[in-house]
Amino acid sequence: MQIKFTGYKVLKWLDGVDSRILLGLVFCLECLIAWADYLTGPLMPFEFFFLLPIGLAAFFLRSFWAYFFAMLSALAVIPVLSQLFVTSFTPPIVMEFFSRMIVYLVFAWLGVKLRQLLNELDRLASQDSLTAAARGRFFYEFGTAELARSFRSKSPLCLVFIDLDNFKEVNDNQGHQLGDQLLVAVADTIKANLRQGDIFGRLGGDEFAILLAQTSREEAKTITRRMRENLLAAIGRFETRVTFSIGVVTYLADKPVTIAELVALADSAMYAVKRSTKNAIRYVVA
Ligand SMILES: Nc1nc2c(ncn2[C@@H]2O[C@H](COP(=O)(O)OP(=O)(O)OP(=O)(O)O)[C@@H](O)[C@H]2O)c(=O)[nH]1
Secondary structure (H helix, E strand, O other), X not given: OHHHHHHHHHHHHHHHOOHHHHHHHHHHHHHHHHHHHHHHOOOOOOHHHHHHXXXXXXXXXXXXXXXXXXXXXHHOHHHHHHOOOOOOOOHHHHHHHHHHHHHHHHHHHHHHHHHHHHHHHHHHHHEOOOOOOEEHHHHHHHHHHHHHHHHXXXXXXXEEEEEEXXXXXXXXHHOHXXXXXXXXXXXXXXXXXXXXXXXXXEXXXXXXXXXXXXXXXXXXXXXXXXXXHHHHXXXXXXXXXXXXXXXXXXXXXXXXXXXXXXXXXXXXXXXXXXXXXXXXXXXXXX
């Protein structure tokens, strides 16, 4: 368990390293292995070491680089084996080059596929199966990273908390399945209103949260008003009494806060609406 956790942390850490720096490091590693291979001569087997830069490229760089390093690793065999022959293009060297090339390319392809599979598993684990919004824990995780970015760059952000009004009636009167369809329509409408960098999560049965990245209070007002209108229009066909109570907190990036504190503030703003009229938006500042 401990090993798995550490491995996951290393993976996440490497994912966060700038891809140009990582590319440079992988290239240096490749050169180092090729150089050591050349110096130690053809009798010292080095082929397994080349799997390291190929694997790193497949996992943490674009797939192009995995195939690039696979080719480079195969080419590295030529100067090493040339030490045994008068010319570089003798049949044994050409054969060795092609067989290594095939093995390395297959390894690169497997690495790329494995990474895609892990990304897909990550996506499935982080998403709510009904609405495809981020699950609560992941919303907090993604939100924490965005909050840190906001504090560093001193750019404000807003957190929106949306709770459906009278949703229980839909389940009770029209059935759970229709309730599900309504939740999907709500989530799809929210997603259609998101911009690059915004984070959308489902925090409870009929509770959704949106982190509007790099957004001022005034911008949040425009976005949430439009979103509420779109939401009401989207659920019109269900003929229910469902409306939306919405709380919005603006973080001015002037002091450190946690995502849980912002959610709590937006939640209580939403509850203030819920206790009074429902179907409205309340704005507060953190
Ligand atoms: N169809 C469906 N219903 C769900 C799901 N998750 C939670 N619910 C229901 O959502 C309802 C939420 O209850 P409340 O928020 O207390 O009910 P409400 O009628 O919206 O009440 P107010 O928020 O006070 O207006 C409950 O009936 C839950 O059973 C789900 O995934 N699908």
